[in-house]
Amino acid sequence: MSTLYVIGTPIGNLGDITLRALEVLKSVDYVLCEDTRVTAKLLHKYEISKPTISYHSHSGLAKVDHIISLLREEKNLALVSDAGTPGISDPGSLLVSQVKDALGDEVKIVAVPGPSALVSALSISGAPSSDFLFLGFLPHKKGRETLFREIADSTRTVAFYESPHRIEKALASLEKHFKESGTEERKIVVARELTKVFEECVSGTATELMFHFANHQDTVRGEFVVTVFPR
Secondary structure, three states, rough: EHHHHHHHHEOOHHHHHOHHHHHHHHEEEEEEEEOOHHHOOOOOOOOOOOOOOEEEOOOOOOHHHHEEEHHHHHOOOOEEEOOOOOOOOOEEEEEHHHHHHHHHHHHEEEEEOOHHHHHHHHHHHOOOOOEEEEEEEEOHHHHHHHOOOOOOHHOEEEEEEEEEOOOHHHHHHHHHHHHHHHOOOOOOEEEEEEOOOEEEEEEEEEEHHHHHHHOOOOOOOOOOOEEEEOO
């Protein structure tokens, strides 16, 4: 029986790879990558030489069929993303579903846990996390303001990913909806570039954070995780 390993890889610092992940990467027949160039850096650092196959959000059915055919040939595959755990706000979830539908019990799907930007951000936020809502990347347009209204009304911690192009707009929307709901003093923690050289974690109200980034435009770059405390 073939195995598809779903492997968490570093979100920045390459030293965060687990020993088990390295062992599995050395043992598989192929590595499925979001971007083969990104994964090549990780494999090179740990002197792992394995053939790679690109798999990302724009991969068509032909690529999926090829992956399924390899599993039918009893090849063992590792699925990795550019950073973090495949399937978490990541096209890997679709591939896992398609493999399950096509092969059922003919294949083992094994998790090899590793880094996650979401969990890392929550762990240093101080926000209650026994019960939280994760929204992934918010939509760019349709439904975006509806989600901000839901966040403003939430009695649970809410976390989401945001890009540098929209982080200031996101904070402005939070400020607007918090004021409308009478919760403008809600605490927000913004974690940026986690585990990387310019890692930063700032907290405050939406208004305070807007002021911070307006006056530190050089930090409006990289990858952001926004954690909103419950009302």
